[in-house]
Amino acid sequence: MSKLFVLGAAAVFFVYGLLFYVIPLEAFEFVVDGSVTSSSGVTDMRATYGGMSVGIGIILFMLGRNPQTVQLGLVSVFVVMLGMAFGRSVGMTFDGNANHYMYLYLALELAVSFIALFLIKAGKGQ
Structure with a gap:
Protein backbone atom coordinates (compact mmCIF):
# COMPACT_ATOMS: atom_id res chain seq x y z
CA MET A 1 0.00 0.00 0.00
CA SER A 2 2.77 2.45 0.93
CA LYS A 3 4.67 1.73 -2.27
CA LEU A 4 1.58 2.40 -4.40
CA PHE A 5 0.85 5.58 -2.47
CA VAL A 6 4.35 6.99 -3.04
CA LEU A 7 4.32 5.93 -6.70
CA GLY A 8 0.87 7.50 -7.14
CA ALA A 9 2.12 10.77 -5.66
CA ALA A 10 5.15 10.55 -7.96
CA ALA A 11 2.88 10.18 -10.98
CA VAL A 12 0.72 13.16 -9.98
CA LEU A 18 4.74 18.02 -17.60
CA LEU A 19 1.59 20.07 -18.06
CA PHE A 20 3.47 23.18 -16.94
CA TYR A 21 6.33 22.35 -19.30
CA VAL A 22 4.06 21.93 -22.30
CA ILE A 23 1.05 24.21 -21.73
CA PRO A 24 2.01 26.54 -18.88
CA LEU A 25 -0.53 29.28 -19.58
CA GLU A 26 -3.45 26.91 -19.89
CA ALA A 27 -2.38 24.90 -16.83
CA PHE A 28 -1.95 28.08 -14.77
CA GLU A 29 -5.35 29.38 -15.84
CA PHE A 30 -6.93 26.07 -14.80
CA VAL A 31 -5.06 25.83 -11.49
CA VAL A 32 -5.50 29.39 -10.22
CA ASP A 33 -8.09 30.90 -12.54
CA GLY A 34 -5.62 33.63 -13.45
CA SER A 35 -3.14 34.64 -16.08
CA VAL A 36 0.52 35.56 -16.46
CA THR A 37 1.38 38.57 -18.57
CA SER A 38 5.16 38.40 -19.05
CA SER A 39 7.44 35.94 -20.81
CA SER A 40 9.61 35.81 -17.68
CA GLY A 41 6.53 34.78 -15.71
CA VAL A 42 5.86 31.94 -18.15
CA TYR A 49 5.66 24.49 -11.44
CA GLY A 50 7.07 22.35 -14.24
CA GLY A 51 10.67 21.59 -13.37
CA MET A 52 10.29 21.32 -9.62
CA SER A 53 7.18 19.16 -9.90
CA VAL A 54 8.82 16.82 -12.41
CA GLY A 55 11.89 16.65 -10.16
CA ILE A 56 9.79 15.80 -7.10
CA GLY A 57 7.95 13.19 -9.16
CA ILE A 58 11.21 11.54 -10.22
CA ILE A 59 12.59 11.57 -6.66
CA LEU A 60 9.37 10.04 -5.31
CA PHE A 61 9.42 7.43 -8.07
CA GLN A 68 14.25 0.02 1.44
CA THR A 69 13.35 3.66 0.73
CA VAL A 70 9.53 3.56 0.67
CA GLN A 71 9.37 4.94 4.23
CA GLY A 91 -1.72 32.83 1.38
CA MET A 92 -5.43 32.32 1.91
CA THR A 93 -5.20 34.03 5.30
CA PHE A 94 -3.14 37.05 4.29
CA ASP A 95 -3.91 37.45 0.59
CA GLY A 96 -7.66 36.79 0.71
CA ASN A 97 -10.02 36.19 -2.20
CA ALA A 98 -9.12 32.53 -2.67
CA ASN A 99 -11.18 30.80 -5.34
CA HIS A 100 -12.85 27.43 -4.80
CA TYR A 101 -9.85 25.61 -6.32
CA MET A 102 -7.63 26.85 -3.49
CA TYR A 103 -9.94 25.25 -0.92
CA LEU A 104 -10.05 22.03 -2.92
CA TYR A 105 -6.25 21.92 -3.22
CA LEU A 106 -5.86 22.64 0.49
CA ALA A 107 -8.22 19.79 1.34
CA LEU A 108 -6.33 17.42 -0.98
CA GLU A 109 -2.94 18.48 0.40
CA LEU A 110 -4.10 17.90 3.96
CA ALA A 111 -5.74 14.58 3.10
CA VAL A 112 -2.61 13.29 1.34
CA SER A 113 -0.47 14.51 4.27
CA PHE A 114 -2.61 12.63 6.77
CA ILE A 115 -2.67 9.46 4.67
CA ALA A 116 1.12 9.62 4.39
CA LEU A 117 1.41 10.09 8.15
CA PHE A 118 -0.91 7.14 8.76
CA LEU A 119 1.18 4.94 6.44
CA ILE A 120 4.40 6.13 8.09
CA LYS A 121 3.08 5.14 11.51
CA ALA A 122 1.72 1.84 10.19
CA GLY A 123 5.12 1.01 8.64
CA LYS A 124 7.00 1.62 11.90
CA GLY A 125 5.25 -1.37 13.45
CA GLN A 126 6.44 -3.80 10.79
Missing part, protein backbone atom coordinates in the same frame (compact mmCIF):
# COMPACT_ATOMS: atom_id res chain seq x y z
CA PHE A 13 3.74 15.43 -9.48
CA PHE A 14 5.31 14.24 -12.74
CA VAL A 15 2.20 14.75 -14.86
CA TYR A 16 1.47 18.10 -13.20
CA GLY A 17 5.01 19.21 -14.01
CA THR A 43 9.50 30.85 -17.98
CA ASP A 44 9.37 30.84 -14.19
CA MET A 45 6.17 28.75 -14.28
CA ARG A 46 7.88 26.21 -16.53
CA ALA A 47 10.84 26.11 -14.13
CA THR A 48 9.00 26.15 -10.81
CA MET A 62 12.97 6.42 -7.15
CA LEU A 63 12.09 6.27 -3.45
CA GLY A 64 8.81 4.43 -4.03
CA ARG A 65 10.12 1.63 -6.18
CA ASN A 66 12.82 0.55 -3.75
CA PRO A 67 11.41 -1.31 -0.71
CA LEU A 72 11.58 7.86 3.19
CA GLY A 73 9.25 8.33 0.22
CA LEU A 74 6.28 8.54 2.59
CA VAL A 75 8.08 11.08 4.76
CA SER A 76 8.90 13.07 1.62
CA VAL A 77 5.27 13.07 0.49
CA PHE A 78 4.21 14.11 3.98
CA VAL A 79 6.70 16.99 4.18
CA VAL A 80 6.06 18.30 0.66
CA MET A 81 2.27 18.16 0.93
CA LEU A 82 2.20 19.66 4.41
CA GLY A 83 4.53 22.41 3.23
CA MET A 84 2.21 23.14 0.32
CA ALA A 85 -0.82 23.15 2.63
CA PHE A 86 0.92 25.52 5.04
CA GLY A 87 1.93 27.91 2.27
CA ARG A 88 -1.57 27.82 0.81
CA SER A 89 -3.08 28.48 4.26
CA VAL A 90 -0.80 31.45 4.80
Whole structure:
Protein backbone atom coordinates (compact mmCIF):
# COMPACT_ATOMS: atom_id res chain seq x y z
CA MET A 1 0.00 0.00 0.00
CA SER A 2 2.77 2.45 0.93
CA LYS A 3 4.67 1.73 -2.27
CA LEU A 4 1.58 2.40 -4.40
CA PHE A 5 0.85 5.58 -2.47
CA VAL A 6 4.35 6.99 -3.04
CA LEU A 7 4.32 5.93 -6.70
CA GLY A 8 0.87 7.50 -7.14
CA ALA A 9 2.12 10.77 -5.66
CA ALA A 10 5.15 10.55 -7.96
CA ALA A 11 2.88 10.18 -10.98
CA VAL A 12 0.72 13.16 -9.98
CA PHE A 13 3.74 15.43 -9.48
CA PHE A 14 5.31 14.24 -12.74
CA VAL A 15 2.20 14.75 -14.86
CA TYR A 16 1.47 18.10 -13.20
CA GLY A 17 5.01 19.21 -14.01
CA LEU A 18 4.74 18.02 -17.60
CA LEU A 19 1.59 20.07 -18.06
CA PHE A 20 3.47 23.18 -16.94
CA TYR A 21 6.33 22.35 -19.30
CA VAL A 22 4.06 21.93 -22.30
CA ILE A 23 1.05 24.21 -21.73
CA PRO A 24 2.01 26.54 -18.88
CA LEU A 25 -0.53 29.28 -19.58
CA GLU A 26 -3.45 26.91 -19.89
CA ALA A 27 -2.38 24.90 -16.83
CA PHE A 28 -1.95 28.08 -14.77
CA GLU A 29 -5.35 29.38 -15.84
CA PHE A 30 -6.93 26.07 -14.80
CA VAL A 31 -5.06 25.83 -11.49
CA VAL A 32 -5.50 29.39 -10.22
CA ASP A 33 -8.09 30.90 -12.54
CA GLY A 34 -5.62 33.63 -13.45
CA SER A 35 -3.14 34.64 -16.08
CA VAL A 36 0.52 35.56 -16.46
CA THR A 37 1.38 38.57 -18.57
CA SER A 38 5.16 38.40 -19.05
CA SER A 39 7.44 35.94 -20.81
CA SER A 40 9.61 35.81 -17.68
CA GLY A 41 6.53 34.78 -15.71
CA VAL A 42 5.86 31.94 -18.15
CA THR A 43 9.50 30.85 -17.98
CA ASP A 44 9.37 30.84 -14.19
CA MET A 45 6.17 28.75 -14.28
CA ARG A 46 7.88 26.21 -16.53
CA ALA A 47 10.84 26.11 -14.13
CA THR A 48 9.00 26.15 -10.81
CA TYR A 49 5.66 24.49 -11.44
CA GLY A 50 7.07 22.35 -14.24
CA GLY A 51 10.67 21.59 -13.37
CA MET A 52 10.29 21.32 -9.62
CA SER A 53 7.18 19.16 -9.90
CA VAL A 54 8.82 16.82 -12.41
CA GLY A 55 11.89 16.65 -10.16
CA ILE A 56 9.79 15.80 -7.10
CA GLY A 57 7.95 13.19 -9.16
CA ILE A 58 11.21 11.54 -10.22
CA ILE A 59 12.59 11.57 -6.66
CA LEU A 60 9.37 10.04 -5.31
CA PHE A 61 9.42 7.43 -8.07
CA MET A 62 12.97 6.42 -7.15
CA LEU A 63 12.09 6.27 -3.45
CA GLY A 64 8.81 4.43 -4.03
CA ARG A 65 10.12 1.63 -6.18
CA ASN A 66 12.82 0.55 -3.75
CA PRO A 67 11.41 -1.31 -0.71
CA GLN A 68 14.25 0.02 1.44
CA THR A 69 13.35 3.66 0.73
CA VAL A 70 9.53 3.56 0.67
CA GLN A 71 9.37 4.94 4.23
CA LEU A 72 11.58 7.86 3.19
CA GLY A 73 9.25 8.33 0.22
CA LEU A 74 6.28 8.54 2.59
CA VAL A 75 8.08 11.08 4.76
CA SER A 76 8.90 13.07 1.62
CA VAL A 77 5.27 13.07 0.49
CA PHE A 78 4.21 14.11 3.98
CA VAL A 79 6.70 16.99 4.18
CA VAL A 80 6.06 18.30 0.66
CA MET A 81 2.27 18.16 0.93
CA LEU A 82 2.20 19.66 4.41
CA GLY A 83 4.53 22.41 3.23
CA MET A 84 2.21 23.14 0.32
CA ALA A 85 -0.82 23.15 2.63
CA PHE A 86 0.92 25.52 5.04
CA GLY A 87 1.93 27.91 2.27
CA ARG A 88 -1.57 27.82 0.81
CA SER A 89 -3.08 28.48 4.26
CA VAL A 90 -0.80 31.45 4.80
CA GLY A 91 -1.72 32.83 1.38
CA MET A 92 -5.43 32.32 1.91
CA THR A 93 -5.20 34.03 5.30
CA PHE A 94 -3.14 37.05 4.29
CA ASP A 95 -3.91 37.45 0.59
CA GLY A 96 -7.66 36.79 0.71
CA ASN A 97 -10.02 36.19 -2.20
CA ALA A 98 -9.12 32.53 -2.67
CA ASN A 99 -11.18 30.80 -5.34
CA HIS A 100 -12.85 27.43 -4.80
CA TYR A 101 -9.85 25.61 -6.32
CA MET A 102 -7.63 26.85 -3.49
CA TYR A 103 -9.94 25.25 -0.92
CA LEU A 104 -10.05 22.03 -2.92
CA TYR A 105 -6.25 21.92 -3.22
CA LEU A 106 -5.86 22.64 0.49
CA ALA A 107 -8.22 19.79 1.34
CA LEU A 108 -6.33 17.42 -0.98
CA GLU A 109 -2.94 18.48 0.40
CA LEU A 110 -4.10 17.90 3.96
CA ALA A 111 -5.74 14.58 3.10
CA VAL A 112 -2.61 13.29 1.34
CA SER A 113 -0.47 14.51 4.27
CA PHE A 114 -2.61 12.63 6.77
CA ILE A 115 -2.67 9.46 4.67
CA ALA A 116 1.12 9.62 4.39
CA LEU A 117 1.41 10.09 8.15
CA PHE A 118 -0.91 7.14 8.76
CA LEU A 119 1.18 4.94 6.44
CA ILE A 120 4.40 6.13 8.09
CA LYS A 121 3.08 5.14 11.51
CA ALA A 122 1.72 1.84 10.19
CA GLY A 123 5.12 1.01 8.64
CA LYS A 124 7.00 1.62 11.90
CA GLY A 125 5.25 -1.37 13.45
CA GLN A 126 6.44 -3.80 10.79
